[in-house]
Amino acid sequence: MTLLGVNIDHVATIRNARGGREPEPVQAALQAEYGGADSIVCHLREDRRHIRDRDVRLLRELVQTSLQLEMALVEDVLKVALDVKPQEVMIVPERRLEVTTENGFDAVKHAESLKSHVERFRKAGISVSVFVDADMKQVEAAHASGASTIELHTGPYAHARTDKETEGALDSLETAAHRAWELGLQVHAGHGLNYHNVTRLIRQIPVEKVNIGHAIVSRAVFSGIDGAVREMKNVMVGLG
Ligand code: PXP
Numbered sequence: 723m724t725l726l727g728v729n730i731d732h733v734a735t736i737r738n739a740r741g742g743r744e745p746e747p748v749q750a751a752l753q754a755e756y757g758g759a760d761s762i763v764c765h766l767r768e769d770r771r772h773i774r775d776r777d778v779r780l781l782r783e784l785v786q787t788s789l790q791l792e793m794a795l796v797e798d799v800l801k802v803a804l805d806v807k808p809q810e811v812m813i814v815p816e817r818r819l820e821v822t823t824e825n826g827f828d829a830v831k832h833a834e835s836l837k838s839h840v841e842r843f844r845k846a847g848i849s850v851s852v853f854v855d856a857d858m859k860q861v862e863a864a865h866a867s868g869a870s871t872i873e874l875h876t877g878p879y880a881h882a883r884t885d886k887e888t889e890g891a892l893d894s895l896e897t898a899a900h901r902a903w904e905l906g907l908q909v910h911a912g913h914g915l916n917y918h919n920v921t922r923l924i925r926q927i928p929v930e931k932v933n934i935g936h937a938i939v940s941r942a943v944f945s946g947i948d949g950a951v952r953e954m955k956n957v958m959v960g961l962g
Pocket of ligand 1: 729933
């Protein structure tokens with residue numbers, strides 16, 4: 723059965739909008755676990771626009787499932803990761819002006835750097851996932867780096883406008899996932915997944931985990947975060 727990682731970055735975005743203390747991202751993480759989240763995901767960006775260092779430290783202490791820290795390979799974030807030691811880091815590219823992560827990490831272009839960072843994390847007891855586009859060369863390069871997991875970028879599937887585009891995006895994801903499984907990688911998927919498109923994805927491609935943020939935090943505005951997570955779990959098993 724596909725597991726659900728819940729990304730709570732947007733709770734921090736709302737908190738930071740007023741520069742105060744609420745809503746508290748740690749509380750969101752605990753409520754998400756109460757609703758059935760299998761792991762908690764947060765992205766410590768170089769510009770600290772949402773999640774901050776203290777959030778990562780508190781989450782590491784209080785999350786009971788598993789904490790996945792999304793990050794670019796930049797030195798000051800690396801320092802936090804190696805100090806806090808989340809169960810897993812997910813390597814993503816980061817561009818200052820992007821609204822959210824736009825593309826997969828280029829594991830081919832940055833092969834050497836990725837490999838040395840994976841080794842650093844491995845020595846610290848942190849497992850590594852690489853966020854990649856559904857592309858065979860990227861999957862193979864992520865594997866060559868020593869990472870144990872890839873997360874496939876589902877943006878092209880989530881943003882497809884026609885049946886043809888949707889099917890094309892699903893086929894690319896399926897081909898990439900099968901290559902990854904052949905290589906012995908764990909396969910996660912995420913970006914743009916919601917209550918309407920997640921079921922089709924995981925029925926066709928039974929990935930080990932999906933990571934979902936925006937759709938769950940949006941629904942939580944109306945139904946509370948534990949309710950929103952529970953509803954997502956129901957949709958994933960066909961009860962929604
Ligand atoms: N996976 C990765 C690598 C991401 O960067 C994000 C967005 O932070 C997500 C999953 C979650 O995407 P969404 O908020 O669209 O569900």
